[in-house]
Amino acid sequence: MASTALALASTVLPGHAQVQTPVPAPVSGARPTAIERIKVHSIAIEGNLEGEAADRDVVVVLPPSYGKDPQRRYPVVYALHGYSIGAEQWMKEIHVPRTVEGAFAQGATEMIVVLPDSKTAYNGSMYSSSQTTGDFETFVSRDLVAYIDSHYRTLPDRRSRGLVGHSMGGYGATRIGFKHADVFGALYLMSPCCLSVRDPQSFEPDLEAKVARLKTPVDSEDLSFGPRGTLAMASAWSPDPLNPPLYLDLPVKDGKVRPDIIAKWMANSPLAFADQYVANLRKYAAIAIDVGDQDGLKVDAGKLHDLIDSYGIVNSFEVYPGTHTSAVADRFQNHVMPFFSAYLAH
Secondary structure (H helix, E strand, C coil), X not given: CCCCEEEECCEEEECCCCCCCCCCCCCCCCCCCEEEEEEEECHHHXXXXXXXXXXXXXXXXECCCXXXXXXXXXXXXXXXXXXXXXXXXXHHHCCCCHHHHHHHHCCCCCCEEEEECCCCCCCCCCCCEECCCEEHHHHHHHHHHXXXXXXXXXXXXXXXXXXXXXXXXXXXXXXXXXXXXXXXXXXXXXXXXXXXXXXXXXXXCCHHHHHHXXXXXXXXXXXXXXXXXXXXXXXXXXXXXXXXXXXXXCCEEXXXXXXXXXXXXXXXXXXXXXXXXXXXXXXCCEEEEEEECCCCCHHHHHHHHHHHHHCCCCCEEEEECCCCCCCHHHHHHHHHHHHHHHHCCC
C-alpha cells in the first residue's frame, strides 16, 4: 500500500500498489526457509457475479526444519495483505522470507506462514462475504485453512492458528477474527482500516458519472484511486444481483447519499458490530493492535482497543513511531512473529 489516502471517516485505504519499506538488519545465524507458490480452489468464491477467480494464488513459507524433520508439525500464521496489492507485493513490503527467517533466528518458534492473494478487479476484496465479489471471508476461514491442513504438516487446531493482517488485511483480520474464533487462536491487527463507515459527505462528486461508463469491472482500471476504492467497498458491502453490469449499489444516487446503502456499509464496520462477538473474543489466547503515530488510522484503532477493553478482554495496543507503511517489515519480524510464538500452541 502506498501513502496516497482515501478519506474514510477516521479510516484510510492507502492507494496505488507498491511502496518501499526499510529492511530490518540481517540476523546472525538465520537459516533459509522454503517458499512454495500454490493455487487454492475456493468453493466460497465460485460463481461470483464479478468474475473473480475461484483458484487463488497463495504463498506458503515453510520453516527451516520443515524438510529435515518429517515427523514435526507446526503452528500456522495466516497473513492478509492490504488494499491495492496482492500476496507477492505484500511479501516485498514485509520483506518475506527475510523477516520470517530473522524472527526464527531470534528465538521465535518455527511456524508455517501463509499469504493468500485476495486482490480483485477493484483492487481488494475487503475479505468480505458478497455474491458480487465472492465470499472471501469463507475462503480464508474455511477453504484456505482446510487446504493448508490437508497438504502440510500443521497442528490442525484453532489454538495453533494465528491471523494477522495490515490495513485492508487488518480489517480482514478483524472481521474474520471476530467472527471465527472457532478457527483461530490468536489475533494481531496491524493498522486496520475501515473500522468505521466512510463520511457520506466525502464521496466524489463525479462518482456516478464515472461508474456509469463502466461496462465490466475490468474497465475500472482507468479510474483514479478514490472511485476505485469506493467500488471495492460497494462490491463487498452493498452487492446487488439485480443491478448489472457491476452488480453493486453505490452509496450515492442522483447526487444524494443513500441511507439504506450507508446502513449496509455500517453493518460491515467492526466498531459497529464488535459488541456482537464479545463471547468469541474471550476465546483468544491474545489480541494485539498496533498503528503508526503518523497514521490516520490510529484514532479508530484506539477506539477498537477501548471497546475490547470495556468488556474486560485483555488486548495490547501500541502506537509506534511511523507512517502507515514505514515500519511494517520491522513490526512483522520483531513483533508479529514473536507474538504468535508466545501465544500459539506448538
